[in-house]
Amino acid sequence: MSDLTPEPLARPGRFGEFGGRYVPEALIPALEELDEARRKAMVDPEFMGELERLHRTYTGRPSIITEVPRFAAHAGNARIILKREDLNHTGSHKINNVLAQALLTKRMGKTRVIAETGAGQHGVATATAAALMGLECVIYMGKVDTERQALNVARMKMLGAEVVPVPTGSATLKDAINDALRDWVTNVGNTHYILGTVTGPHPFPEMVRDFHRVIGVEARAQVLDLTGRLPDAVIACVGGGSNAMGIFHRFIDDAGVHLIGIEAGGEGVESGRHAARFAASSPGVLHGTFSYLMQDDDGQTLESHSISAGLDYPSVGPEHAYLRDTGRAEYRYATDAETMHAFELLCRTEGIIPALESAHALAGALEVGRELGPDALLLVNLSGRGDKDMHTAAEYFGLLDGEATPEGTADEPRAEGDGRTQL
Amino acid sequence: MSPTTTDLGVGRVLEQCRAENRAALVGYLPVGFPSVEGSVEAMVAMVEAGVDIVEVGIPYSDPLMDGPVIAYAADQALKRGVRVNDAFTATRAVRDAGAPPLVMSYWNLILRHGPTAFARELAAAGGAGIITPDLIPDEGGEWIAASEETGLDRVFLVAPSSTEQRIAAVTEQCRGFVYAVSHMGVTGARTSMGDAAAVIVNRTKAVTDKPVCVGLGVSGGSQAAEVAAYADGVIVGSALVRCLTEAEDLAGGISALRALVGELAEGVRSGR
Numbered sequence: 001m002s003d004l005t006p007e008p009l010a011r012p013g014r015f016g017e018f019g020g021r022y023v024p025e026a027l028i029p030a031l032e033e034l035d036e037a038r039r040k041a042m043v044d045p046e047f048m049g050e051l052e053r054l055h056r057t058y059t060g061r062p063s064i065i066t067e068v069p070r071f072a073a074h075a076g077n078a079r080i081i082l083k084r085e086d087l088n089h090t091g092s093h094k095i096n097n098v099l100a101q102a103l104l105t106k107r108m109g110k111t112r113v114i115a116e117t118g119a120g121q122h123g124v125a126t127a128t129a130a131a132l133m134g135l136e137c138v139i140y141m142g143k144v145d146t147e148r149q150a151l152n153v154a155r156m157k158m159l160g161a162e163v164v165p166v167p168t169g170s171a172t173l174k175d176a177i178n179d180a181l182r183d184w185v186t187n188v189g190n191t192h193y194i195l196g197t198v199t200g201p202h203p204f205p206e207m208v209r210d211f212h213r214v215i216g217v218e219a220r221a222q223v224l225d226l227t228g229r230l231p232d233a234v235i236a237c238v239g240g241g242s243n244a245m246g247i248f249h250r251f252i253d254d255a256g257v258h259l260i261g262i263e264a265g266g267e268g269v270e271s272g273r274h275a276a277r278f279a280a281s282s283p284g285v286l287h288g289t290f291s292y293l294m295q296d297d298d299g300q301t302l303e304s305h306s307i308s309a310g311l312d313y314p315s316v317g318p319e320h321a322y323l324r325d326t327g328r329a330e331y332r333y334a335t336d337a338e339t340m341h342a343f344e345l346l347c348r349t350e351g352i353i354p355a356l357e358s359a360h361a362l363a364g365a366l367e368v369g370r371e372l373g374p375d376a377l378l379l380v381n382l383s384g385r386g387d388k389d390m391h392t393a394a395e396y397f398g399l400l401d402g403e404a405t406p407e408g409t410a411d412e413p414r415a416e417g418d419g420r421t422q423l
Numbered sequence: 424m425s426p427t428t429t430d431l432g433v434g435r436v437l438e439q440c441r442a443e444n445r446a447a448l449v450g451y452l453p454v455g456f457p458s459v460e461g462s463v464e465a466m467v468a469m470v471e472a473g474v475d476i477v478e479v480g481i482p483y484s485d486p487l488m489d490g491p492v493i494a495y496a497a498d499q500a501l502k503r504g505v506r507v508n509d510a511f512t513a514t515r516a517v518r519d520a521g522a523p524p525l526v527m528s529y530w531n532l533i534l535r536h537g538p539t540a541f542a543r544e545l546a547a548a549g550g551a552g553i554i555t556p557d558l559i560p561d562e563g564g565e566w567i568a569a570s571e572e573t574g575l576d577r578v579f580l581v582a583p584s585s586t587e588q589r590i591a592a593v594t595e596q597c598r599g600f601v602y603a604v605s606h607m608g609v610t611g612a613r614t615s616m617g618d619a620a621a622v623i624v625n626r627t628k629a630v631t632d633k634p635v636c637v638g639l640g641v642s643g644g645s646q647a648a649e650v651a652a653y654a655d656g657v658i659v660g661s662a663l664v665r666c667l668t669e670a671e672d673l674a675g676g677i678s679a680l681r682a683l684v685g686e687l688a689e690g691v692r693s694g695r
Contacts, residue, residue: 011562022530022557024488026582026607028589168494169484181487186608188584285531286485288557298507299535301484 013202015322021201023181023288030188035203037108042210047103054099055214058132059089061096062218065226065379070349071362075369078376081226082352083219083247085383092355092384093243094125097211098194102129105192112136112191116180118145118173118239119310119357120152121384122196127161129194137161140180142172145309152388170303173239173313177287197240198317201288205317212246215381220250223379233258233368236381237360238331239275239311241320243383248329258330261320262364264306265333275304276333277316278324284315291318307336307392308356310384334363340396342366343386355384356392432576433523433551433599436475437634437655446651446691448473449636450684451527451660452667453480454513455505456496461673463516465680469663470520472681473688477517478554478658481510481528488529488556490611492661496668507532511548518549525551525578525599530558533566542569552576552599560596567596578602581627583619591630600634600656601627605641612642612662616649624654643683644690651694659687 012035013019021031041047055061063084072080085093098115105113113135117123123139130137139156143165146153156163169175177200184193198205198212216234223231234251236244238261251257266274274280277292284293286301294302294314306312323329334342343359345366346352354362358381365380372378386393394400433447440447450469454462466477482497482505489497510526517524526545533541533553545553552575558566560579570577576599581590584607594601605620606613620637627635636656641647643662650657666683670676 011564020562021559022562023559024556024582024604025559025580025589025593026584026604028559029584029586168498174485178485178487182490182609185488188607285534285557287487293531295531295535297535299532300501301531 013206015205015319016325018283018289018291018318018321019202019205020290021288022285022290023201024185026185027188027201030184031201031203033108034104037104038203038207041104041107047107051100051103055096059095059099060087061214063087065219065222068346068350071346072369074345075366076372077374078369078372078378080365080369080378080380081223081231082380082382083215085215085243085381086354086358086385090121090125090128091387092121092125093212093215093246094122094196095128096214096246097196097208097242098122098125098129100211101192101194102133102135105135105194106133108192110190110192112138112187113194114138114140114180114183114191115194115196116140116173116176117196118142118176118312119308119355120145120149120156120388121310121355123161123163124152124155124159126194126196127156127159130161131159138183139163140166140176140183142170142176143167144171145173145176148392149309149388150391173309174286174301181287197242198245198319199240199287199289199291199315205289205319208242209245209249209319212242213249215243215246216248216250219247219379227377229377230254230257231377231379232372233260233376234379235260235262235361235364235368237262237311237357237383238316238320239264239313239357241317243381245317245319247381248323252328259323259328260364260368261329261331262360263331263333264308264311264360265335265338266305266307268335269333273305274333275306275311275313277314278331279333283321286315289318291315291321307339308360310355310357311360332364332367334360338363340393343393344397352382353386354382355386356389358383431523431546431549431551431574433476433525436523437600440475441655444695446654446694447475447636447656448647448688448691449476449478449656449658450474450663451478451480451658452663453482453493453496453500454509455482455500455503456667457499457673457676458503459505459509459512463513464673465667465677466513466517467520468677468681469684470517470522472684474684475522476551476656477522477524478527478660479510479513479517479524481507481526481532483529483532486529488609490609490661492665492668493610496664507536511544514545514548514550523551524549525554525576527554527556530555538565538569539572542573542575546573546575550575552578554578554602556580560593563596570598580604581623583607583623587626590627594627594631594633597633600636601631602658603627603635603637603654605637605639608639610639610661612665613640616640616646620650621653644686647687647690648694651691657687657691
């Protein structure tokens with residue numbers, strides 16, 4: 001029958017077999033318009049100059065790097081350097097992508113932006129950019145997430161955005177994306193969907209990566225300048241995967257640099273309550289892209305779990321799937337308990353309160369440091385700050401009723417070897 | 424021997440409707456709501472009441488093209504344990520009742536099942552083909568090959584936002600009919616159809632002789648008549664599903680369903 005089979009049309013936006021555009025036809029023209037606009041913009045000195053000016057005068061780029069020796073003492077005395085995306089305006093790496101997409105929105109002549117958010121970091125960044133550029137702004141957020149990230153909901157409202165709590169499904173990030181896509185299908189004429197991570201239909205995975213690539217470009221130069229050499233490993237947390245792709249990408253051609261993504265192990269892979277896609281999932285389609293996906297044997301999406309709303313997502317950016325399958329990057333996971341230990345440790349040893357998402361990367365660094373020993377140089381992307389997570393953390397450590405954490409917990413690394421996958 | 428298009432497809436029904444100088448009535452229900460047996464009974468009742476083609480919806484956890492009514496029914500069906508294989512049971516029943524069944528499914532369910540295996544099982548159950556709301560032909564290589572092998576229809580969508588170039592490319596790959604989305608948005612009844620539906624049908628008919636059916640927004644007899652004036656088929660989903668979601672029991676739901684299908688069937692016969 002092959003002679004009868006029509007030629008498949010072009011399949012843009014693939015990373016190996018991953019990626020693509022699995023969305024309703026109604027959105028295809030908008031994706032093509034966006035693809036053309038971002039291609040033109042990225043070679044347009046005016047656009048790139050405006051973005052650079054915003055990064056310098058508004059975001060606070062370049063973000064600094066900080067060496068954390070007291071924390072590193074718990075990681076086999078490896079040398080650990082943090083890339084401080086938490087010091088960006090709005091408190092996370094998300095602003096890099098959002099400012100660029102908001103500029104693109106204006107170039108495309110659209111007046112309204114929508115976004116999804118899990119932890120609220122992307123929502124706050126989008127609301128901020130919308131306020132700055134005079135765009136109407138609607139943020140979709142799972143109802144569960146609006147409760148655990150109440151402070152960020154208030155921030156978004158303060159910035160003039162409408163926040164829509166999404167009660168359907170698991171009422172988390174994946175459901176917020178469903179509703180954002182429904183809104184986009186309906187209002188695509190005047191609305192741009194500022195997708196916040198390296199997933200979704202082409203060109204989002206490529207475009208969001210390119211807008212975050214600045215993280216790795218800066219960090220590579222800064223680490224070389226400080227230490228005279230490249231790091232042995234670059235470590236970042238992976239939900240959708242935008243901060244990880246941002247810091248990884250500049251190092252992909254540096255064969256000696258180990259790229260390590262840390263997923264949310266939740267209550268442990270064996271418990272089924274996790275977001276460790278690479279440890280326990282198979283390829284499938286969700287939200288317009290083909291990547292690794294937590295699904296049942298019928299192809300229905302399974303609910304993920306993580307103490308951090310930003311990593312609580314059943315799929316992962318397609319380029320990560322490609323890096324994993326080609327062996328260029330390695331993906332591990334940290335459980336909620338390991339994450340909270342690393343969170344507390346960074347607070348107590350260095351005076352930095354990280355986002356719970358970023359604390360996954362720190363938990364990964366503790367493990368990798370112990371494996372590689374004192375000669376190792378690790379670069380960790382501290383993707384966001386933990387102000388938004390204070391309620392969750394205070395509850396976890398029993399600080400809300402006036403209790404204090406027992407002295408010294410931070411100095412006692414927990415037992416290792418919980419069966420985590422070494423991929 | 425693999426079945427041919429005319430064995431299983433919707434082409435013959437659409438031709439017959441054209442010969443009667445009327446539009447076809449296409450009715451959507453999700454399998455598994457209120458139960459698998461109940462949904463099958465409701466689909467058969469739709470055929471008896473005058474639906475020409477049945478869209479057998481497979482409930483999906485992330486139905487991003489669906490509005491609240493269909494999303495609610497699908498969610499309930501999933502909570503009650505509906506499985507992808509139940510679609511084949513419904514397909515068989517609809518075929519036995521005398522109408523071609525077209526499965527409507529989000530792509531991951533078919534991908535997970537295996538497109539070739541899905542196509543073979545669907546054809547064996549008497550299925551006419553598949554409507555894929557989130558699969559565009561550009562990404563549809565596997566499905567195009569599987570549908571060629573089995574002779575199943577493949578219905579892709581065109582939308583008011585589609586460029587002329589895309590309408591031509593998508594239409595080229597359709598078999599059975601072309602699904603024209605009446606307005607920008609998700610499924611759900613609307614009070615007015617507006618001009619967009621007629622415009623997209625005319626734009627599509629400018630590049631193809633294939634039948635063009637209109638979906639999204641039709642809820643009553645007068646709207647069906649309005650759309651039937653220019654389209655080859657009128658697709659109704661949410662309004663039919665609502666008969667079941669708002670009924671106190673299955674019997675009441677089916678009774679409401681028969682009444683609405685009767686009104687819609689009259690509508691598609693009075694449009695020209």
